[in-house]
Every structure is written in C-alpha cells, then in structure tokens.
Amino acid sequence: MKLRIGIVGCGTVGQGFLECLDRKADDLRARYGFEAKITAIADPVRGNLIAPQGLDIRKTIKVLAQGGKMHAVDTRAAKYDGVPTVDIIETAGADLIAELTPTDLKTGEPATSHIVRALMTGKHVVTTNKGPLALHYRELSELARKRKLAFRFEGAVMSGTPVFNMAEAGLAGVSIKEIRGILNGTTNYILGRMEEEGLDFAEALSQARKLGYAETDPSADVEGRDALAKIVILANVLLDAGLKPAAINPAGIGSITRAMIASAREDGFRYKLIAYVRREGARITAGVGPRKLSLSDPLARIAGARNALTFDLDLLGSITLEGPGAGRIETGYAVLQDVLAIHRDLK
C-alpha cells in the first residue's frame, strides 16, 4: 500500500522533500517496502492540486525548480485556484499531511490551522514549522494523541539532524537536567568570521548573506528569536516545560564587537550564541544569549553554520550531537525521516 501524502507549502523544504523521495524511491521500496503517492499540493504562490492517482514527482520537482506553478505540472490544477488551503487539506485523500509553510513565530499561523484541520480530519502530520510548535505544542500533541494520529517535527530543530528521533528511544528513561546548544547557523557563521578574519559584525553579516546563510531580514537570527523558538520547542517537547517564547527575552549578537571577541580569544575563550533550558527542581528556565565558552567546551568547537546540542542527563552524563542546522535537502530529509517513522509504526 502506498502512503498518500499531501504537501502544504511547497517552497524550499517541500521541494527538498520531493527530491529526497525521488532520489531514494528504489531504495526505500527495497529497504522498507515504502512507496509514497503525493495526492495533493497546496501552496498560495505555486497553486493547488488534488491528484488522487498521485502526481508525477519528478515533473513537479522540475517545474517548481524553474519557478513554474502547479498548473504546469497538471492542467487540472486550475480548478483548485482560490480554494482555501484548509479545504485542500480536508479533501486531499491523504494519510499524512506534510505542513511545510514558512514560519510565523508571532501567530503560528497559518500552519497551526493547517495542522489542526489535518488532525481533525484523520491525517497524520509532519511539520518543519517552528511556529505551531513554539506556541501550541501541548494542544497540538494532545489533539494528535486523542485522535491516535502521529505528529512529528524532526525538521523544526537542526534540520535533518535527528534530535527528536534520537530522543524518542535514545533518551527514554533519563531525566534531562539541561540542554544547551548552538541552534542558529547564521549567527555561528558570523561569530566565526569575526573571530577568524577580524571582521566587524556588518562585514561578517554581509558575507553570510552572500553565502545564502542570512535572510534578507536577518533580525530573527541576529536577535536570537530563531534560536529562542527552537530551545522553547526542545523544552516543551522534551521537558514538558509549557514555556511561551513571548515570556523570554533573548539576547542576540548585535552588541558583540570585534574587540570583545579578540579579548576573549586572548583569554582562551570564544563567543557563541547559546540557547539553553535547565531544570532546577520543579523550575524550568530557558534563555538565549552570547556566552564566552572555554575552548574545552564541545560547543566552542562548532564551526561555520553548523549546529549542536549538548544534553546533560542524570544516568548518562553529557552527550553532544552535532550536525547541519539548515539546508534544502537536509530539511527535506527531516520530513522523510518522520514519514518513514510513521510508515514503520503503521505496519
């Protein structure tokens, strides 16, 4: 039986996911007996399509990569023009909805409404969207649990680096005392350039932009809001913390100067933008800010745009997981990881 998947938001991540499916189709069939059928795509820019017979994945990748719209994939797309996304989700004929729209950390919308509609109409959900998770994780996971549906989100933190899929079985039974990490690649890249090349902040940011690390509006990265959303997600999922991002004031790297970095370096320290959540008794605190780390700290050595998390655990001491924090294929693969976990549990 093919798993019927609807994709909501088919930008960079959605196209990365399609490419993973296409590249790995034979391998996934051989190793897991897995076959995907994409029965719907809903995207406000690229158009909507419901295709019960399954659409041509390779053709879709090609059309969208060239900036084309869904009606260039299939002429029947025209009849779904203007149909609200939630209605596409409801009638998608899908077992699973991949919610891959852009993140809005203020409202969590429209992704939260998409996820709710998918769960209410009996569909498993995979998302990479930080908004619904940072703002509404408890309600959404409770809704999924009640409906006996899967709700997975590996790609929301560290792209395809398997943070949640590691924690699910691999941290079962331990108590997490603290999670600390580098969760924003753009700022880690900027701090690295400032230290290694003696650039000032503006110069390093401009380099990050040229390499595609920094967005046109880099403020969510630079001011620590992106890292905050991720640590709140980790806190709420792995420590059941019930934190709200709005209650925490992150510090960014805008105030870190070349001179501060040089002076820290002379003392054997390195500035990193650190996100943390910590349990002390019944109290859970979280935050984001630049920290001077000793060079012996595993997080001090995370270079370039890479991400890492150190878990401090009662039965295991500390473990550190390092990997890519972003990327089209890397985040697309996160979606595939979750889809395969759902497929495994369905069998």
Added chain:
Amino acid sequence: MKLRIGIVGCGTVGQGFLECLDRKADDLRARYGFEAKITAIADPVRGNLIAPQGLDIRKTIKVLAQGGKMHAVDTRAAKYDGVPTVDIIETAGADLIAELTPTDLKTGEPATSHIVRALMTGKHVVTTNKGPLALHYRELSELARKRKLAFRFEGAVMSGTPVFNMAEAGLAGVSIKEIRGILNGTTNYILGRMEEEGLDFAEALSQARKLGYAETDPSADVEGRDALAKIVILANVLLDAGLKPAAINPAGIGSITRAMIASAREDGFRYKLIAYVRREGARITAGVGPRKLSLSDPLARIAGARNALTFDLDLLGSITLEGPGAGRIETGYAVLQDVLAIHRDLK
C-alpha cells in the same frame, strides 16, 4: 502488566542496570506505565535464582555490591546451584532476557548460546555483549526476526550513548557512506595524556590503570581489537556488511611514541585511534589504526576517555555524536533504554 526480565551475567553492567531500575522506578511508572519484575538472575560467580514473584531489586543491589551471592538475596537460590545457565534462561518465566556476561571476541560464547536459547524459547533479548554481535549478528537478528522477537544491543557500542536507537528512526532512508569514530576510551585517554603531559606510553597506560579505564590485561584496548569489534558491529548492523573481525587486522597505539605525537602537534595534527567503515560502490572496507587528524576534525577534539562517531550520509552530510564510551551506570542505562523500547513496542 509488569515486564518480566531475566538477567544473565550480573556483574558491573547487570548491577548498573538494576540500579537504574531502582533509581527510576517511580519515574518510569509515571512516564511510561513501565514496571519491571526481575524473575531470574543467572551468574556463574554470584549464583542463580528463579523468582517468579520477582526479586527484591534494592536488596539484590546491596548484596551484590558487597560481593555477596544470590543465596544472600534469597535462600531459595541454593536449589539452583549448578543448574546450567541455558536452563535458567529457558525456565526463567521471563518476557525478556538481558544478556550481560563478559565479552569473548574469539568465540562469542557463552553469550551467543544464551541469546539463541532465549530467542528459541520466545524471549526478547537485550545485550551489551560485543562477542555475539561482532561474530554472529546476521544469524541472531534473523532468528529474532523469524520469531517476531526484539533483539537490541545499544550498550555494545558507546555504552548508553544512543547510537543504534538514534540510527533506527533518525537515519532511516539515508545511505551511510562512512562511519569513523573513537570507540575506545582507554586508548583515547592514553593518547591525550601523552600529548598533554608529554608522558610516554607506559606512563600514560599506568595512569589509565589507576583511574580504572584500563583493564588488568589492556591488550584488547591497546592493540585495537576492542575498537575493531565495535566498528564491525556498526558495519554489520547499519551497513549490512557481513564483516568478520578475524578478517581485519587492526593497528593499535603501542607504536606511537611521545616524539611522534610532539612532531604531529607542531604540524597542527593530533593522533587518534580511529575505527572506520566505508562503502565504495558495492565494496565495504573497515579498519582500525592510529591516524593524524587535523585539529578542525570534530574527532580530533574528543578528550579523555570519551567516544564519538561521525556519520557521513548522502542526504544529510556529516553528523557527529559524542558521549561516554563506558561506565557502570552508563552501560546499565543502555540496557534500560532497550528494555523501554521493547516495552513501548509491546503496547
């Protein structure tokens, strides 16, 4: 329903596992609805006991920690004196056997026979024993699969650091191009002391012994055979390689001198004992040997007795997992991790 567990080999790891169960009993009940009943212990030194009603875990920990035997836990132990371990396994009244006897890398015995008997009599198996995995993984996993039983072994590599439990869901769908790692804490500690304190090999080994890192006979560590067994296990489990340890000649660290380390350091390199497995087309190669790593390699920075693995993956690039490589509680926790995964899948 309580999960009924028989423990075969109740030395350091078995006692560590019991301690994890005891420390976490309330938490595991609350979080997972998990309760364990230890219905049997079989140990050639400490004695045998079958206790259908479940034995007193705290008392067992206390007696064994003081060097006592099973008859000091329960007088009924006397009647199992001299009963073969495989017969204890067969009649243990257990849902799951934890095979925790010492490793024999030449024969894989007696652990392999224990595991076979457990699977043949319908019991799930958790082990930390490298012997059966390095020598007979394919046959044992096939037997478990046919009998629809779980066969898990998180503690065989990197103690409780969740290598296999991460890979199970977290690396699903990717192809592993290469795994490289530091899989022996003793030799990593020795190389570190030689570099940092300018000790020669014998002095550093003596320090490792004092700290309890090195065994009385450290040859399996120093000559690379321990790391080889672990990389063969990773290769056979994660790459379906079908390798045999006897076919690979590991190089150890005995020939690395203080002068070589100092000279490498001047050039910006650091010696590490690296185990690797690599896929090139249909060909899979594996080995163990000292390597001069650039300081920018994440593995160059793994300090002390810690372990780490870098996975090179087609859809994700590289990820590195660092954590403890040994330890009583850390390895006992590996057993708990696997037991909880089995419990979750039973539900």
